[in-house]
Amino acid sequence: MTVVDIVCIGAAEWRGIWARAQQLMVRLAQRGHRILYVDPPITYLAPLKNRDLLQRRWQSAGRLEEVEPGRIWRLEPPIFLPFHGMRRSLNSMNQRRLGRSLRRRLGQLGWEQPLLWTYLPGSCDLLSAGIDWRYVVYDCVDDHAAFTGLIDPAVMADMESDLARRADAVFASARALQEKMRRFRPDVLLVPNAADVEHFAQAAGTAGDAAGLETTEGRKDSEDIGGVKDLKNGAGDLKNADYHREQKPADLPSGYRHIIGFIGGIGDWIDTALLAAAARAHKDWALALIGPVETDVTALQALPNVFFLGRKPYAVLPDYVRCFDVCLSPFRLNELTMSVNPVKVYEYLAAGKPVISTALPEVLPFSPIVTVCEGAEAFVASIETAFAEDSPEKQAERMALARQHSWDARLTAMLDKIGEGWGCV
Known part of the structure; x- marks a missing residue:
């Protein structure tokens, strides 16, 4: 070569x-x-x-x-x-x-x-x-x-x-x-x-709740991507060696029945109305949003169970995803998003998490493993169903699908x- x-x-x-x-x-x-x-x-x-x-x-x-x-x-x-x-x-x-x-x-x-x-x-x-x-x-x-x-x-x-x-x-x-x-x-x-399948598969341990997070065995404190050490930390300054992977991240909300998560840029391509509908429907759900905010989120900021956690180093994202009970891909449907192939969906699947997505053309082929829905009522109902019907078998099915897309x-x-x-x- x-x-x-x-x-x-x-x-x-x-x-x-x-x-x-x-x-x-x-x-x-x-x-x-x-x-x-x-x-x-x-x-x-x-x-x-x-x-x-x-x-x-x-x-x-x-x-x-x-x-x-x-x-x-x-x-x-x-x-x-x-x-x-x-x-x-x-x-x-x-x-x-x-x-x-x-x-x-x-x-x-x-x-x-x-x-x-x-x-x-x-x-x-x-x-x-x-x-x-x-x-x-x-x-x-x-x-x-x-x-x-x-x-x-x-x-x-x-x-x-x-x-x-x-x-x-x-x-x-x-x-x-x-x-x-x-x-x-x-x-x-x-x-x-x-997806970086091995990286996000680390999130497939026991999800955290308000009481804390169970330890996942067999985890490494030092990670590689394709043999290049620590490059995942290019997304931030936190090194894995300084971070105990079994801990629940300190800034995640506590005291809620479920944590619903989103990772990615929050721009005008994200349907914030859907997110607000989910937060309003169940006050015992915490909505944790990880990523830079690049659009008006005033309506979400007014809701007490919505938490903007900002950017996070790539190295620690599995620790957050592990604590999510459901992961969201709430894109608006417009000219821009018709051609979006969302990386986050692959990453959520690699973590074995239930995924709720709007009906992006690139996500439709993953249905029904990924739940695709339209409208606020269906969005909230799909999250409720995901909580009720999740299982180890479904988790394994999601991870198997992710392994086909490395x-x-x-x-x-x-x-x-x-x-x-x-x-x-």
Whole structure:
């Protein structure tokens, strides 16, 4: 096998929600390749919306950090000009700026002809930014033109079609995205999301309740992902060695009959009305929400049995999921979510937990193992049924389904496709 240097343009921060890009890059590093992960850019307007970015990203723009010695590095890109999702000319200027930063860092690392693996349509202009890319991969995991905010859908679609045509390999995480990409790339390969099965299977022990949490035997304090130690902690600073896995996390609510859980970004794609309906229906249910809040959640904050726990390190997520009696995937049904293949569903299944989901096209094939429902009344009723009917047999069935969808298998399929045109990965 030839060692390949890979520049990954991520759609989420390396230390953000641990998802497809980080999972694949970690496994590529385990196979011997070297990874430079580029966090998504912020613009000069970003601190107006989120003051935290002044401290967390503004001062460190352009910084190169070694995450795993000799294997993985993280680059914070330069600050971008705003409105690059609305004007192709501005995107081109930003990508040239990023190209200059990358050329400097690639020289520092001694990388001469890297592979580009990108998740952002704007990378179309990075292909002309003075870097000799050995191979270009576009991994399409979102309908970018359907996002809200400072985006012109026509401009975004134009950039994405340009990138898809010029890439050497194109992947799609959902059938709707595959159909969309086929207009530009008939050879697009469908590669759905997956779970880190072994990691979340740790949550399959006895669930906690208001009285505490029983100890799960056979657990390790030090974890690996595909042989790369501690990289799961890239989502935060807490090391497994400092954390007793059998403990119930201290910030989980106590004194409730059941804990219903959600893990993920809470944006305008999440149906907060469904969550509120569940919390109002049963005051003895605690609703625990883990992840960054990026939309108006005033109605939920007003409910005493709803708890916003914020971001958590990836390493400790199984400890929270173990305490959930039911796990939720409450996406709104709209243009954006029609192409969502939710990672969280795979992770919940790997933990053996009952899963209640709205009727996303990508989730429907998992029914009835995943309970799919529409409307607040059905949503609440499905949670009630899950409490009453859960069993060890159903838990085993969920975990067996999850084992069919591992990140290692997904990466192998992608590398097989890349190997058809290159032959060295």
